[in-house]
Amino acid sequence: METTEAPPDTATRTPRRVPVRTRLDFWFDGVLLVAYTLAYSLGFTGLAIHEWLGIGIGVALLLHLTLHWDWVLRTSRRLLRRGGRDRLIWLVNLALLLTMTLCIASGVLISRVALYQIGLTALGGPFWTTLHDTTAKLTLGLVPVHVALRWRWIVSVGRRLLSRQKQAWRRSR
Amino acid sequence: MRFARHLAAALLAVAAVVALGVAWAHSSEASWLAGPAAAHPARFVRAEQHIRIVRASLRDNGPGLSLASSADLIHTAVIEAAVMAVVVAASAARRHRRRARRAAA
Numbered sequence: 001m002e003t004t005e006a007p008p009d010t011a012t013r014t015p016r017r018v019p020v021r022t023r024l025d026f027w028f029d030g031v032l033l034v035a036y037t038l039a040y041s042l043g044f045t046g047l048a049i050h051e052w053l054g055i056g057i058g059v060a061l062l063l064h065l066t067l068h069w070d071w072v073l074r075t076s077r078r079l080l081r082r083g084g085r086d087r088l089i090w091l092v093n094l095a096l097l098l099t100m101t102l103c104i105a106s107g108v109l110i111s112r113v114a115l116y117q118i119g120l121t122a123l124g125g126p127f128w129t130t131l132h133d134t135t136a137k138l139t140l141g142l143v144p145v146h147v148a149l150r151w152r153w154i155v156s157v158g159r160r161l162l163s164r165q166k167q168a169w170r171r172s173r
Numbered sequence: 174m175r176f177a178r179h180l181a182a183a184l185l186a187v188a189a190v191v192a193l194g195v196a197w198a199h200s201s202e203a204s205w206l207a208g209p210a211a212a213h214p215a216r217f218v219r220a221e222q223h224i225r226i227v228r229a230s231l232r233d234n235g236p237g238l239s240l241a242s243s244a245d246l247i248h249t250a251v252i253e254a255a256v257m258a259v260v261v262a263a264s265a266a267r268r269h270r271r272r273a274r275r276a277a278a
Contacts, residue, residue, distance in 0.1 A: 037253060043245030062183055069179035101190040127203045131194065134206070144253040148260035 018160050025067070026157045029147075032060055036143055040136065051107065051114035058104040065097070089149050096142045103135035 018026075038045055039053040065072075075090050106128040108115070115122045147154070197203060 037249050038246070041242075041246040041249045043242035062180070062187060065183040065186070066176065066180045069182055097186065098190055101187050102194050105191045105194055125198070127198050127206060130206050131198075140249070140252055141256060144256035145260050148257040149264070151257070151261045151264065 018157060018164065022157055023161070026154075026161065028060075028067075029064070032057065032064065033143070033147060035060070036139075040140060048113045048117075051111050054104055054107045055114060058108075061100060061104070092142060092145050092149065096139065096146050099135045099138040099142060102131060103139055106132040106135065 035053055035057050039050055039057055042050045045053065072093075075086055079087060079090060109123045109128045110125075110132055111122045197206075
């Protein structure tokens with residue numbers, strides 16, 4: 001969502017220090033993407049890990065949304081004035097908020113292992129099961145779009161982090 | 174303080190979406206998603222029936238990773254990578270066109 005602008009590095013220039021907040025966003029969002037990929041692969045993780053991972057992702061997404069709430073407000077205000085790419089990103093993010101929230105909420109309601117392990121009984125029902133399946137499929141389309149719309153920021157920060165690490169490694173030798 | 178305010182706002186947004194979902198589940202439109210069986214979606218599963226389901230699920234799926242089904246993980250990763258590649262390619266092409274137009278002007 002919110003990104004810190006970073007000019008492209010050249011091989012000759014010393015890479016700029018990457019701000020703590022940018023590093024936090026980069027690694028936190030990276031871990032979230034990996035966790036989401038694992039959680040979606042139910043056949044790989046098994047039901048127990050799938051459910052606990054889903055609950056963890058729910059908490060992490062709430063933190064993700066909180067960390068980028070400034071972007072939500074700023075872009076929503078600008079939306080009427082400016083169109084184009086910002087509007088597309090805003091719409092994708094809104095769709096993702098709706099589908100991901102419904103997917104996690106319905107997942108909790110149809111949970112068979114996680115709720116049982118903490119001593120609660122799940123609410124069942126075909127509505128929640130179908131909603132979980134449908135929204136999960138929608139998120140699989142929206143999550144990569146959400147990530148890819150920020151590919152320039154990801155490449156730029158990734159390059160800076162990597163070159164700084166390389167430099168530190170060379171110095172230590 | 175600012176973080177708490179933003180967290181409260183984010184919580185409110187998420188709660189609103191969940192409330193919409195619950196309202197949908199209880200409306201007559203619920204059958205549109207899950208068929209006529211969804212008329213009473215919020216039924217409690219009987220405790221002993223639920224315990225049987227959980228035990229069977231844990232026995233069948235196991236508590237840990239089932240690396241034999243890594244095809245599932247690869248399938249997810251391939252779909253994500255394909256969608257990302259399409260979006261990045263479209264974005265790069267759009268950028269290239271814009272630059273060319275600017276250079277021509």
